[in-house]
Amino acid sequence: MTADKFQIGWSQRIRLEWLERTANLVLAGNDKDTVFASLQQDLQDQLSIGGTAKRGNREKVITILMKLWSVPPRHLQDFRNRGLNLLQVLPVKQHLLVHWGMATAVYPFWAGVAEQTGRLLRLQGHVAAAQVQRRIRERYGERETVSRAARRVLRSFMDWGVLEDSGKKGVYVQGRNLPVDTSESMGWLIEALLRAGSRDSASLHSLMHSPSLFPFSFSGSVSLNTYSGLEFMRFGMDEDMVMLSK
Known part of the structure; x- marks a missing residue:
C-alpha cells in the first residue's frame, strides 16, 4: 500500500456544481491561475464570506477542486483529459459518474x-x-x-x-442510482478504482461489484473491449483480469 493511500486530502464538503464549474473552466482553455481566480470569485459569497485567511475553508475547497480538474497529479493527467472528453459527450445527468471517478482516482x-x-x-x-x-x-x-x-x-x-x-x-x-450503459463510462469507473488502489491489475468481477461504486449499476451487455485505458487477460477458465494500459 502506498503512502498516498494514507493521506486524507479531502477535508471539505464539495458540491457537485463546484466540480462541474471547475471542469468547464478547464474545458474552456483557462490556465490554472485563471481557474483559481474564477473559483475565488464564484465562491466568495458561499464560503468564508468576508474572510481573508490564506487557508480558510474557501481556499481548501478550491485546492480540492483544482487538484481534481485543473492541476491533477502528473500520473493522472491523461486520465483527467479523458474525463474531460467524457464530460463533453455524456448528458449532464451522467456527469456525476465522471466526477466520482476523478475523486476516486485522485483521493x-x-x-x-x-x-x-x-x-x-x-x-x-x-x-x-x-x-x-x-x-x-x-x-x-x-x-x-x-x-x-x-x-x-x-x-x-x-x-x-x-x-x-x-x-x-x-x-x-x-439515494440516486445511475445506470452505466456505455463502455467509456464503465471503463472510466473501473480504471479509477485501479488507480485509487495503486494496483496494476485486479479481477474485473471484483471491480464491477466494488462497494466503492454503490451509486452505480452496470449493464451486463456492455463490453469493455473498446475502452482504451484498460487491457484484459483471461485468468483460469472463467475469470477476466483487467489492468491499466501501458
Missing part, C-alpha cells in the same frame, strides 16, 4: 469512505455516520481529523444525492 480517502459506505448499505440497507467513521479510523488512525474528513465526504455524498436522510439522525439510505 483514495474518498474511495475508502465510499467503500465502507457501500459495504454497510449492502449489509443492512442503511449506513450510520458513526459506523463509517469507526471503520475509517481503523484504517487511517484514531485522529479527529480522520473523523472530521469522513463526515465531510459523507456530507458530499448527500449533496451529490447518492445518500439520503433516513429520518433518523446520522443514519442514511441509498
